[in-house]
Amino acid sequence: QHSLTVVAQAISLEPQYGFDRDLTLRLAALLHDIGKPATRKLEQGGSVTFHHHDVVGAKLAKKRLTALRFDNDTIKAVCRLIELHLRFFGYSDQQWSDSAVRRYVRDADDQLMRLHILTRADVTTRNQRKADRLAHAYDDLEARIKVLAEQEQLDAMRPDLDGEEIMQLLGIKPGREVGQAYNFLLELRLDEGSVGKDEAKKRLLEWWPNR
Template sequence: MVEVQRAVETELDRIAPVIDDLGRRFNEAGHELALVGGPVRDAMLGRPYHDLDFATSALPEETERILKPWGDALWDMGRDFGTIGCRKGDWVVEVTTYRSEVYDTSSRKPEVAYGDSLDGDLVRRDFTVNAMAVRVPGRGLEDPYGGVVDLAHRVLRTPGRPEDSFSDDPLRMMRAARFAAQLGFTVDPAVVAAMTAMAERIEIISAERVRDELVKLICAPYPRLGLTLLVETGLAQRVLPELPALALERDEHHRHKDVYEHTLTVLEQAIDLEERLGGEPDLVSRFAALMHDVGKPRTRRFVEDGTVTFHHHDVVGAKLTRKRMKALKFSNEQIDDVSKLVELHLRFHGYGDGEWTDSAVRRYVRDAGDQLERLHVLTRADCTTRNQRKADRLRRTYDALEERIARLREQEELDSIRPDLDGNQIMELLGIGPGRDVGAAYQHLLELRMDHGPMTDDEARAALLAWWADRT
């Protein structure tokens, strides 16, 4: 506890030019100001942060009057919720009036009521570790609900009854899973019980807010913890039903992997390979790993010899992925990228034990397009076999494929494969105008390019004329 106190004091000294100055300005205007929530928690954990959140007794218009001459830039998009924001140097500062948020039983939006005390504000916050505050400029710590102790024990509890907290804002149930994934904390049994009992209440929350929490969870250091909590409490059934559906029933007569556990392992292995993508959490890669097998429940078939097949689960899975991501309001670009990876994740295994022709390599690169590096990651992560010899063989085979791609790249423009004649040249040579025949000719030349590699101008013209002669 002493070490935590020292860490906080050191951190407060570091940000003193901002918090002490701002605290004095509010104090001189007759208002309270306190650093609250995430910055206090992260200071105790030694985690980096860039935003400073404050709570105040001042109403929004008074806050704006104080911040306007102090900040470098000001914004008030959160005014309806009592929040005024500004930028001060490298810091983003948000100051919110003491408040109480309560959801109507059928409303998606909170009803905002201003409070009159810091303690009253803190009890409305999601978890005790986020319900701590440091008054400024005096720097007195306020921890009425035991956040420091819970931080030390690495547990998530609510300041009051979890049922009351989740009734006020059902999104907090998602936040519990997200914080478990971000911090590696366990969740208090009473909180888990309330999440389970109230899971259906998440349905009043907008898809955009649910999506944002899910993205933060998936991009966190320990996503398995958060996803497991969502599945066990029934929340996943309402926000990402494809995930719990992967827990297929098994019996002693039919052999197949536990698809749900396999999926979580693939996600973790994809995370381990993110250095190939720049080292930062990559949402597209992670979400593709999470969704890559969602087509299996709909395509499962039992074979007489005791095996189980999942034919075309890649195509079915891509459609399910696209549908779910649309429902969660992801961007079209993200939907396209993730769906493409899900659809292509088996392509590597369709070429046997590495006997790839140049034509097959070209098609693999063309179909992956700008998602090729992510496809490398997903394909490698999708190997979860415990048979070390098989795992080593698959790794060596994929190493060989990447080497083939690299060699062909040196010889050809693999990343922008196109026919050896363009549309204008095709029309000129065949003496035709724009239309379907031009498209068919273009596609024929593209297939020749895939099969045989680059041709000379004379070879391409001869091939096109021979194809045209056969058609006419």
């Protein structure tokens, strides 16, 4: 019943985010809690937990959707949404740093708008007082994403140096080491925003010998 309610809520939210009869979103809403039965655990005191049902659910959904012969892009998108559908609840408990907000956007990537809808649809099925509190928290998260996007062009998150500049600076050839340097600079960008090319070069040269 809960999953069907989430589907209905997601459908009602589609126009607000520019979607219409979106199959990917509706599949994610239908299957978002598919991992709960496999992760259900009765704790001491009688409480029930579903730890990691997001990750387990994504794997189960991939298996089911593959068996039903959905295309790979749809399967990948649905599974990503299921995997991320609980991430926001950490924000509702304690407001994130800017770097955590950037990671949320990066991890959602091109599924961010669908994740907004799925999360809001899931939130609205809870008791009204809690639903209102979570909805206000998500309003705040979306507002912060918008501000950061305007400040840093968050939609196209990239390090301050590209692969060619990294290789030239470090005197290395294409390969695993370039990826290591790129990831270091990406983490720097996520943590501090754009620091500029000169500062990025300085930080990379300081980090590189001690990696």
